Amino acid sequence: MSRLAGRIALITGASRGIGAAVAKRFAAEGAHVILTARTSGGLEETDDAIRTATGQSATLVPLDLRKFDQIDQLGQAVFDRFRRLDIIVGNAGVLEALGPVAQYDPKHWQRIFDVNVTANFRLIRSFDRLLRASDAGRAVFVTSGAATAPYPYWGAYAASKAALEMMVRTYAMEIARSPLKVNLVDPGVVATRLRAQGFPGEDQSRLTPPEAVTDAFVDLADPACTRHGEVVRVQE
Structure with missing residues (x-):
């Protein structure tokens, strides 16, 4: 039997890269996926791939995560339709620009903090009760090695991922007595648009493809998962 059969999963940043790969894998494992991203075209491409592979359709929600009230509206919409959420994957992230901390553009x-930190806080705030309504709620957030390894000119991105890790691990401690399991995934070096933005001269054909890191997400989304409050590193 598929490991996520009958589960309802929300995935942010699902129009490309890791988010799209996870969406396709979750659907292949039997989940009904709710996909969000800013671009409708990218979401439709992911949905087309899911339909081709499984014969099922995703629920598509074009959404700018910086418009925080829309996250609350999405939470209400999911409650109205499904009455629960089994899995949430906070995957969406931005790099914006590299630069020295002392001269970094405040905008x-x-x-960066709006998407990488505050949007995930708002997701937790809006979907906590829906995840608790599941018999085995699972929350997975995507972090980066940058959170613990300082690198020149990556200060803003690194600080946002460090903040995300602390917020999620604190949340995990606060709900430790519930069936809900909360973890983070550091996928390592993966061929994504964000990676290409940070390393524009890199040959992405030599990097790990997004599809190769989806096992970790399925493991953490599985109702049988017992891991909690951890940072799971896919590539050591």
């Missing part, structure tokens, strides 16, 4: 700094 870019704010945009």
Whole structure:
């Protein structure tokens, strides 16, 4: 039997990269996936791939995560339709620009924290009760090695991922007595658009493809998963 059969999963940043790969894998494992991203076209491409592979359709929600009230509206919509959420994957993230901390553009700094930290806080705030309504709620957030390994000019992104890790691990401690399991995944070096933005001269054909890191997400989304409050590193 498929490991996620009958589960309802919400995935952010699902129009490409890791988010799209996880969406396709979850659907192949039997989940009904709710996909969000800013671009409708990318979401439709992911949905087309899911339909071709499984014969099932995803629920598509074009959404700018910086518009925080829309996250609350999405939470209400999921409650109205499904009455629960089994899995949430906070995958969406942005790099914006690299630069020295002392000279970094405050607008870019704010945009990074809005998506990488505050949007995930709002997701937790909006979907906590729906995840608790599941018999085996699972929350997975995507982090980066940058959270613990300082690198020149990556300060804003690194600080946002460090903040995300602390927030999620604290949340995990607070709900430790519930059936809900909360973890983070560091996928390592993966061929994504964000990676290409940070390393524009890199040959992405030599990097790990997004599809190769989806096992970790399925493991953490599985109702049988017992891991909690951890940072799971796919590539050591």
